[in-house]
Amino acid sequence: MQAEGADGAAPVHPAPGGAEAPAAAGAEQAAAAAGALYEGPQEGEEWQDADEEMEDAESEGEEEEGGEGEAEEGEEEEEEGGGEGETEESGEGEAGEQRAEEASKKRKAEEAMPDEAADQHCMQMGCRHYRRRCYIVAPCCDKPFWCRHCHNYEMDESEAAAEKRHTLDRKAVREVVCGGCGLRQPKATHCVQCHIRFGRYSCMECSFYDDDLSKECFHCKDCGICRVGGRENFFHCATCNCCYAVSLRESHVCIENSMHANCPVCCEFLFDSVKPINIMLCGHTIHQECLRGLAEHRTYTCPVCMKCIMSAEAMRAVWDDLDREVEQTPMPAEFRNTYVDILCNDCQTKSTIKIHFVGNKCPSCGGYNTRRT
Numbered sequence: 001m002q003a004e005g006a007d008g009a010a011p012v013h014p015a016p017g018g019a020e021a022p023a024a025a026g027a028e029q030a031a032a033a034a035g036a037l038y039e040g041p042q043e044g045e046e047w048q049d050a051d052e053e054m055e056d057a058e059s060e061g062e063e064e065e066g067g068e069g070e071a072e073e074g075e076e077e078e079e080e081g082g083g084e085g086e087t088e089e090s091g092e093g094e095a096g097e098q099r100a101e102e103a104s105k106k107r108k109a110e111e112a113m114p115d116e117a118a119d120q121h122c123m124q125m126g127c128r129h130y131r132r133r134c135y136i137v138a139p140c141c142d143k144p145f146w147c148r149h150c151h152n153y154e155m156d157e158s159e160a161a162a163e164k165r166h167t168l169d170r171k172a173v174r175e176v177v178c179g180g181c182g183l184r185q186p187k188a189t190h191c192v193q194c195h196i197r198f199g200r201y202s203c204m205e206c207s208f209y210d211d212d213l214s215k216e217c218f219h220c221k222d223c224g225i226c227r228v229g230g231r232e233n234f235f236h237c238a239t240c241n242c243c244y245a246v247s248l249r250e251s252h253v254c255i256e257n258s259m260h261a262n263c264p265v266c267c268e269f270l271f272d273s274v275k276p277i278n279i280m281l282c283g284h285t286i287h288q289e290c291l292r293g294l295a296e297h298r299t300y301t302c303p304v305c306m307k308c309i310m311s312a313e314a315m316r317a318v319w320d321d322l323d324r325e326v327e328q329t330p331m332p333a334e335f336r337n338t339y340v341d342i343l344c345n346d347c348q349t350k351s352t353i354k355i356h357f358v359g360n361k362c363p364s365c366g367g368y369n370t371r372r373t
Helices: 027-032 045-073 075-080 082-118 148-157 288-296 312-327
Strands: 012-014 134-138 143-145 175-178 184-186 201-203 208-210 218-220 225-227 234-237 242-245 277-279 285-287 339-344 350-354 370-372
Touching (some): 134 148, 143 148
Antiparallel strands (some): 175 184, 201 208, 339 370
């Protein structure tokens, strides 16, 4: 499973054998569209409904008082016409039940109103990184951005002045701006004014929201950030200090804090990278696209420890090609009896062999992944 898009990082997977810059929109723009974004009761409408209910209750009370007076004056008539009195009482009982039922329906409708508002504009707002319905307010520059990546693009990557460049600490965010009504408010899961839900997945610790549930976001308390791909598909390795695919539980080589390092090719910090990451046979980690680039340029060794990034069986075809190339490339006469000491990067065997310009073959494992000592 390929992991992407979490506000933290993509969990690590086993190694296989030009967007437009986002613009940060302010709260004023969101507020301008508030009328079209929320059709529920605005501030003050509920008070108006309460006044109308009080007027109705007062008029009903006057009618009941009048009815009691008439009943006292015509007490003898009621005794004589008992059948008519019973009919009137049953009618009043049915009317009371009807009013109670209507009041109950109205109360339930008011209670359900926030839930209905919560699902408005789901998957319709956000940036190229995430679908969400609020901006996060960066405490470092006091500006709203859809996400930390939008902030970092504008305030770090695109900032010409080096002294002004900075990145956003996701856990320092304390405020958000509702994408529905434009209200700036403390960080929460729902808007306090229009009740819109900021994301179908929300993590208050990471200040992360996302409407796209297909990513299967989850928060790893050991990593301290949100990841994607489904909690059941990954485990946290305490030694490597990162989430790995369950297929690596018994097979990966543990390296302490292996993910808390830069990619050996592009130098991006791997732990909170949103790009897919692979763990190589040696245990070191690398971006999937960077690993693919190495293979395309016929580089089959780890940039950190120089061990082969593929299994011995997969490398056999490469070594066979080099064997044929060595046979077809005779050494000059002055070098044919020249010997060198080598160390195999894979099996760690030291040996002395005849030198060859194409490559120096390890007599122990048969590979050409060697270096002179």
